[in-house]
Amino acid sequence: MGWSSAEKTASNMTKKKRESLGVAQEIDGLEEKLSRCRKDLEAVTSQLYRAELSPEDRRSLEKEKHTLMNKASKYEKELKLLRHENRKxxxxxxxxxxxxxxxxxxxxxxxxxxxxxxxxxxxxxxxxACPGL
Structure with a gap:
């Protein structure tokens, strides 16, 4: 499996970041970011289905929802890697x-x-065992 240069750079940056922070602290920070991202995603989703929106506003919210979903997915993958490293x-x-x-x-x-x-x-x-025998 080949890694793109962007993935290698991101991996190296993550390793350097881990050297200065403990893995457990990094996991805590990432869980907080993921929680905020999910709350924002929930708010955007409720706006999409609750309000009557113009097509432009709807597209904007859909784009924001897509961005938040990608960000949450990225955080979940990184958390999985960090938890694996923590177990090791x-x-x-x-x-x-x-x-x-x-x-x-x-x-x-x-x-x-x-x-x-x-x-x-x-x-x-x-x-x-038996003295005298």
Missing amino acids: NTLLSVAIFTVFALLYAYWTMRKRDVQLGGQALCLPPAAP
Whole structure:
């Protein structure tokens, strides 16, 4: 799948923007923009169906409705990408935490083993089950 130069430029600009903002903050901002866009779209749609309009006014509102629908679609696509990136970041954080937890557990077990003279996991011999037999 080839990307147009405009898509590459938009992608690079979005990546640069993400470097300065956290992904979660960017998601919040985009959700707010999408909410405002949907409210505006709802208002335009209600004007279209409620009022008697001249053909020129109707065309103008239809054009505005189309623009708002395209903008909302763009915001939804970008939100989908950001949420995917946020999931990847979360999984990476969990993986790094798990590695550090395992390393810490290994390190503390080795330290305890060294302090006990290498016999940390050795148990005394078991007593016979029935003495005197």
